[in-house]
Amino acid sequence: MGRMVGIDLGTTNCCVAWTENGKVTILPMPDGGYTMPSVVAFQQDGPTLIGEAAKRQAVVEPARTVYGAKRLIGRKFKDQKIQRWAKGVGYEITEGKQGDAWIRVAGETYSPEAISAMLLGELKTRAERYLGETVESAIVTVPAYFNERQRQATKDAGVIAGLHVEHILNEPTAAALGYGVAKGQNERLAVFDLGGGTFDITILEQRGDLFEVRATHGDTFLGGEDFDQQMVDYLVEAFKKRTHFDLRLEPVAMQRLRDAAEATKHALSATDSVPINLPFLIESAGSPMHLNVEAFGRKDLDTLNLQVLKRLEKPCFAALESAGLLPSEIDRVLLAGGMTRMRAVQQKVEEIFHKRAQHHMDPDHIVAIGAAVQCGILQGDLGAVTLLDVTPHSLGLRVADGRHRDRMRVLIPKNTTIPISEERSFTTTADLQRSVRIEVYQGESDDVTENVCLGQFFLGNLPELQAGDMEIRVTFLIDADGLLQVAAQEVSTGQEASIAIKSFSGLSPEEVDQLRIAAGTAPAEA
Numbered sequence: 125m126g127r128m129v130g131i132d133l134g135t136t137n138c139c140v141a142w143t144e145n146g147k148v149t150i151l152p153m154p155d156g157g158y159t160m161p162s163v164v165a166f167q168q169d170g171p172t173l174i175g176e177a178a179k180r181q182a183v184v185e186p187a188r189t190v191y192g193a194k195r196l197i198g199r200k201f202k203d204q205k206i207q208r209w210a211k212g213v214g215y216e217i218t219e220g221k222q223g224d225a226w227i228r229v230a231g232e233t234y235s236p237e238a239i240s241a242m243l244l245g246e247l248k249t250r251a252e253r254y255l256g257e258t259v260e261s262a263i264v265t266v267p268a269y270f271n272e273r274q275r276q277a278t279k280d281a282g283v284i285a286g287l288h289v290e291h292i293l294n295e296p297t298a299a300a301l302g303y304g305v306a307k308g309q310n311e312r313l314a315v316f317d318l319g320g321g322t323f324d325i326t327i328l329e330q331r332g333d334l335f336e337v338r339a340t341h342g343d344t345f346l347g348g349e350d351f352d353q354q355m356v357d358y359l360v361e362a363f364k365k366r367t368h369f370d371l372r373l374e375p376v377a378m379q380r381l382r383d384a385a386e387a388t389k390h391a392l393s394a395t396d397s398v399p400i401n402l403p404f405l406i407e408s409a410g411s412p413m414h415l416n417v418e419a420f421g422r423k424d425l426d427t428l429n430l431q432v433l434k435r436l437e438k439p440c441f442a443a444l445e446s447a448g449l450l451p452s453e454i455d456r457v458l459l460a461g462g463m464t465r466m467r468a469v470q471q472k473v474e475e476i477f478h479k480r481a482q483h484h485m486d487p488d489h490i491v492a493i494g495a496a497v498q499c500g501i502l503q504g505d506l507g508a509v510t511l512l513d514v515t516p517h518s519l520g521l522r523v524a525d526g527r528h529r530d531r532m533r534v535l536i537p538k539n540t541t542i543p544i545s546e547e548r549s550f551t552t553t554a555d556l557q558r559s560v561r562i563e564v565y566q567g568e569s570d571d572v573t574e575n576v577c578l579g580q581f582f583l584g585n586l587p588e589l590q591a592g593d594m595e596i597r598v599t600f601l602i603d604a605d606g607l608l609q610v611a612a613q614e615v616s617t618g619q620e621a622s623i624a625i626k627s628f629s630g631l632s633p634e635e636v637d638q639l640r641i642a643a644g645t646a647p648a649e650a
């Protein structure tokens with residue numbers, strides 16, 4: 125049997141780990157580090173680059189270099205957040221199948237699943253080379269706030285890469301496992317996870333070997349890149365003021381600026397002030413123009429990001445409220461995600477929870493370590509713990525309220541422990557109605573149009589009955605990976621229809637197969 129590994133498929137970086145004889149090993153990368161940049165570069169002449177080499181190419185060929193694909197996964201092109209993000213990246217984001225956000229590079233379109241599959245495939249190859257054996261399956265982590273579509277899309281990416289995805293594990297839950305909380309104590313934990321593109325806050329309770337998520341909140345569009353963007357915007361404006369030249373028109377210069385902003389942010393986690401020097405940034409009328417900032421201070425970075433830092437508060441308070449806890453009732457705050465190295469972020473955590481957060485583990489590896497721990501638990505290599513996670517969004521149906529607007533009827537409220545199955549009976553609104561449309565939504569608004577439609581299906585061939593006489597039983601089932609299945613049944617005839625959320629969006633099974641063939645990971649025909 126091949127090996128099972130834990131994979132943190134991050135917005136910015138990926139990390140792989142596994143357990144052997146109860147000990148966790150993190151996969152070393154060729155550059156000596158333990159993470160691989162989540163970047164894919166399509167060269168004009170030459171093979172597709174993945175990881176470190178791809179990141180290096182971003183400066184030379186920004187339009188051919190894809191990063192942050194995780195931000196697009198399971199999202200619609202018209203989504204305002206996608207539109208805003210599209211303006212800042214060097215590559216083209218386009219409208220793909222069913223209005224999904226896809227990527228267009230060098231005349232080809234790619235789904236974010238296909239890009240994620242390239243990253244997973246590369247990680248699988250590197251792990252196999254290191255281990256000298258086949259890696260067959262994986263536990264892949266996702267932000268707790270990922271919806272059903274995004275989880276399914278991540279699973280599809282694994283399948284395309286030739287991996288059996290054993291489980292989709294929430295990143296904060298993985299982080300808590302990685303911190304080694306599974307040692308039989310009783311405590312309440314908050315996992316504050318701020319990565320390159322997403323923010324999650326999760327409140328967990330541990331009672332012996334039972335490990336229960338009480339609440340989770342977050343923002344799938346809040347992360348390190350937003351901090352970088354503030355700096356980039358500031359530097360662009362300052363340059364424009366001085367030279368009247370708009371750097372936004374120069375993709376290569378913009379990529380250099382983005383890299384410099386990120387490097388400055390990293391340096392400011394360790395020192396108070398650093399210079400920013402970008403010689404020969406552009407050429408104007410035959411002469412080179414440079415960008416030089418003598419001293420950029422940590423305070424400058426914090427001031428530019430006051431609003432971004434403030435956005436961290438609301439999800440934390442919402443999570444505490446959902447868990448019914450006060451900040452003082454949290455025993456420990458654990459940090460995950462590279463951005464928690466920023467001092468101002470640590471201060472914000474302290475301000476919210478009234479206690480210092482723990483960061484004795486490397487926040488870049490903690491999620492992969494936790495995924496590896498779960499691999500170890502599943503394989504019997506580590507002692508068992510029971511993990512109870514929650515659904516991050518309320519799930520329900522569109523129902524007519526007979527007046528002006530359609531309401532959301534919630535079947536499974538946000539933060540319900542999963543796996544779970546819920547059943548509810550409905551009836552028809554018209555006499556002799558022969559079919560009903562079941563529309564599935566997620567979100568917190570009472571007005572269904574403000575929520576996200578996960579999909580719809582029909583239950584037909586209904587018996588001819590008067591309005592209100594028919595009983596239609598709808599069942600929602602969420603499995604341990606947070607994936608939703610909806611079924612409807614007309615009770616008197618037993619007529620049934622059901623659907624997995626997968627069919628509503630993302631790639632069809634046939635498209636997944638095609639991508640597997642293209643990636644060379646499809647099983648050979650017998």
Ligand code: AMP
Pocket residue numbers: 134135136137318319320321347348349386389390391393460461462463464465466487488
């Ligand atoms: P992750 O998604 O967990 O890999 O986190 C990546 C994010 O963490 C990126 O935005 C990085 O710029 C940021 N990051 C990594 N190291 C540091 C550091 N030393 N100081 C501040 N931010 C960092």
